[in-house]
Amino acid sequence: QVQLxxxxxxxxxxxxxxxxxxxxxxxxxxxxxxxxxxxxxxxxLEWMGWIDPNSGGTTxxxxxxxxxxxxxxxxxxxxxxxxxxLRSDDTAVYYCARNKDGLGYWGQGTLVTVSS
Amino acid sequence: xxxxxxxRSVSGSPGQSVTISCTGTSSDVGAYNFVSxxxxxxxxxxxxxxxxxxxxxxxxxxxxxxxxxxxxxxLTISGLQxxxxxxxYCCSYGGTYTVxxxxxxxxxx
Numbered sequence: 001q002v003q004l005x006x007x008x009x010x011x012x013x014x015x016x017x018x019x020x021x022x023x024x025x026x027x028x029x030x031x032x033x034x035x036x037x038x039x040x041x042x043x044x045l046e047w048m049g050w051i052d053p054n055s056g057g058t059t060x061x062x063x064x065x066x067x068x069x070x071x072x073x074x075x076x077x078x079x080x081x082x083x084x085x086l087r088s089d090d091t092a093v094y095y096c097a098r099n100k101d102g103l104g105y106w107g108q109g110t111l112v113t114v115s116s
Numbered sequence: 117x118x119x120x121x122x123x124r125s126v127s128g129s130p131g132q133s134v135t136i137s138c139t140g141t142s143s144d145v146g147a148y149n150f151v152s153x154x155x156x157x158x159x160x161x162x163x164x165x166x167x168x169x170x171x172x173x174x175x176x177x178x179x180x181x182x183x184x185x186x187x188x189x190x191l192t193i194s195g196l197q198x199x200x201x202x203x204x205y206c207c208s209y210g211g212t213y214t215v216x217x218x219x220x221x222x223x224x225x
Contacts, residue, residue: 035214037162044119044219045154045162045205059212062117095161102152102167103207109161 002026004107017084022096029077030054033099038092120217127223133194138206146187150209
């Protein structure tokens with residue numbers, strides 16, 4: 001069965017960087033885009049960007065360009081989200097999702113807390 | 117790339133029908149048949165309910181249906197049940213971007 005399993009919660013200081021992983025299984029990793037979506041506490045869903053695991057090509061939301069890097073390691077069918085220069089308003093749950101039939105499968109989410 | 121516009125809240129009694137609207141632009145909702153809807157319970161990951169405007173993933177009851185007219189998409193839930201009470205988000209592809217709605221809280225009275 002298709003699964004996306006994300007890395008655990010992180011607490012980082014303002015100005016630091018964080019890297020979240022999304023380990024996929026149950027399908028051919030290189031066939032479908034992986035999206036990243038975040039949700040701040042009490043807020044809605046926000047699209048951050050996507051990566052094509054086959055080519056490594058990426059598309060980022062304008063808001064995050066320059067601060068976000070999405071990568072993948074096809075040998076371990078894992079996608080990564082790295083975000084730098086973190087601020088308190090980056091505190092959120094970060095989700096990865098597979099782009100087939102809409103965002104048909106989601107990871108469980110990773111809480112990133114930005115605090116000193 | 118402004119967020120799609122959804123009503124903040126809707127409500128209905130068990131057995132009734134409710135419709136949630138989702139208004140975008142001619143660059144996203146109006147341009148592509150790639151509108152999807154997600155149900156989210158508190159502290160849970162979103163669950164896909166509708167994709168490609170009106171298709172239901174396996175396991176989603178046919179009480180949930182989607183449609184689109186111009187720049188506005190809609191999710192209709194018929195035969196409301198208590199466990200339909202959740203937040204619902206629309207989402208649209210826009211070529212070089214993807215955009216979500218602000219979310220609608222559905223209350224089952």
